[in-house]
Amino acid sequence: MPADLAVIGLGQLGLPLVQAATAASITTVGYDPDPHTIAELRAGRLPAEGGCGGLTAADLRRMLSSGFRATTEDAELGRVRTAVICAPVRLGENRALDLGAIGAAARTLAARLRPHTTVLLESPVYPGATEEYLRPLLEEGSGLIAGRDFHLAYSPSRHDPGNRRYHLRNTPRVIGGLTPACTEAAAAFYGRFCEKVVRARGPREAEAVKVWETNYRHVNIALANEMAVFCHDIGVDLWDVVRCAETKPFGFQAFRPGPGVGGHGVPVDPNYLAYKGRTLGYPLRMVELAQEVNGRMPRYVVQRCAALLNEHGKSARGARVLLLGVGYKADIADQEGSPAREVASRLLELGAQLSYHDPHVTQWRVLGRPVPRADSVYEAAAAADLTVLLQHHRTYDLQGLAVKAQLMLDTRGASPAGTAHRL
Template sequence: MPSDIAVGRKGGTSMPADLAVIGLGHLGLPLAQAATTARIPTIGYDPDPRTVAELAAGRPPGGGAGTGAGSTQHEPGGGPLSAAGIRRMISGGFRTTTDSAELGRVRTAVICAPTPLGPDRTLDLSAVGEAARTLATRLRPHTTVLLESTVYPGTTEEFLRPILESGSGLRAGRDFHLAYSPSRVDPGNRSYGYTNTPKVIGGLTPACTEAAAAFYGRLADKVVRARGPREAEAVKVLESNYRHVNIALVNEMAVFCHDIGVDLWDVVRCAETKPFGFQAFRPGPGVGGPGVAIDPNYLSYQGRTIGYPLRMVELAQEVNGRMPRYVTQRCATLLNEHGKSARGARVLLLGVSYKPDVADQEGSPAREIASRLMELGAQLSYHDPHVPQWRVLGRPVPRADSLYEAAASADLTVLLQQHRTYDLQGLAAKAQLLLDTRGASPAGTAYRL
């Protein structure tokens, strides 16, 4: 088969779509936006009619139960994907659908279904399986099928491939191309977007890899070819776990340094001047977002394990998982040191999203910290410029309308997320007590983690 079958045609909105993005969540929409910007006729498929309807109306989706549910989207330049951004996509030819028949008319289909952690901390591949079954019934010969969801090594070949082949009657590597490419979307990053972030790809066959390269080459400045899909899948495992392990290390250092009276933030400032062998990570109240730590020991789609865990990953998850409890303890201690009990104390939480300058709350430690403070009897309020409403333990948390007045009246103000709009020097001057879990406030103006 020719290796260029993945290349889309340039054209206007009246031409048939060349690309189908399956799943319009935090992975799918940035891809669809990049493709539309590159003038690739694109459709977005999601089984959730609410997501599709909101996008068709020019509004960012609020989340739901479908493939694209659960997170706020972002512009390639790092800012939130606004209604204006969606309208630009629509004017560029992007359209959304819940009609799976549309999937049978494209040359390239990219599965961007979510794979959240289940109760047993294994990746839930059910949305990927559902997306694959939907696509398989419409799959045509010479189509390029790509998977971008976070998965275990082996998923593309051993989980996705059989579903596509049995549902379509076609054979991967012979009748259609199949490859994996780990998503590298970084919400809020204003330096790196889709174009200037290298794209890793690994195909089932060399022809599959080249078909994927032909497609992604239209979106990214650089395409990196892995040996195969397993290697490309393992890239995502390494990248995600690298982040979690290093955050766990610096979180442990934060607790250690506080106990011995050392300023960790000064330690990190000095350490990062080393020009080799060190990359600075900073502590925080916990780790959130869709980039979860992954232990491939639990291969849920095969019902087996590889016989040994990734001990560093397990330990990192344990350390990072303790941070919300530690932050809560620090809150109670600070209040007690200033003659106040946590019970009845007015506590203001600043920033409840998982990352600065985004609205996405997926995995944010703010929710656990809030619930623990509630259990101690604290009276909570919150402020977040990106989150207009917030519920914890099924109850709405009052939102502070006037930030400085709220900080002045609160017994304790806790910075959980450093949004760009926060004037931390001004907040420190107004707040009775300020606990800064991000080390963002000027030295000496607040208590730091």
């Protein structure tokens, strides 16, 4: 049976969109070129590595029971009214965005594209990519003209995995169409399951929204991380500083430090976003600096680990170190860009004996080797020379763990004051 919607790319962007659409009774087909991904979804299992936007197996079963179909057959794409490209985007060489997956999705869709279809892009891209990169691929492959024969628009994904308050329905949806008619077509689609639609002037403005939102997060976390190092060096309790500062009702938003920045939100510097050789000729200096500050936090955490062990008469070499929480975000399994991997790698290079615990990650490999998973977190903390909290999952009783642990470093400032060493 023909579907109303095709979601192209069934990962951390596509699956939450499918969930919202099927909940709104929109007949949905999901296309992904990976046969393994499709086989897993059809069997009611989420793909490995947790890159599923925080969905659970129960969520997937509800989607399937609502009529969601997952396929590798591109013929399905030619029978829908709306197609949304949710292909993954990562940093390639020289920190340039790798749009290869978007290009592959566009070529597949173009071969099946029919007139009057609405095509939407949600993947993170540089301003101008919808018009300069996606549009030509769709037009060349289909023989149709965007804005005349089919609608084309960009809408930045704002999905926040694990967020229990904000989800796709109650998070305002920004859209920017190639033409006013394209914008209205996109608004009509998203309005079926989003409470509020915000119209941008065009696709470039909508694309720039994503750049600003992601860089805003990275720059402010970098400031928090710099303050963490500074306050530790001068003997100031940073976490008390944050507690007091966030009482200011205006002109301040609290960001907290941590062991590094992970996730799928790529910090974007326009200097690295050249298409066909066109560059601005200068970087966003704040973004560059934020990348540098956040990128050195895993190394700083390992330095703190070694210093704490040394203060207690132990060497990092041979020390038993337990890492708690290896995903990039609390309460989900997704490990994309998680600083835990670099922290673990550096500890292994120092000769530490590692184990880990994460209620959402059953297997974990570092430097090509499996890291032993602790069955009982309390017993593992008691046996370890050092326990390091890298991600604060709701299931962790940090006061109880701090009592059991011989020595504990809390990189999230989540433990009660005085119960553990904090970043």
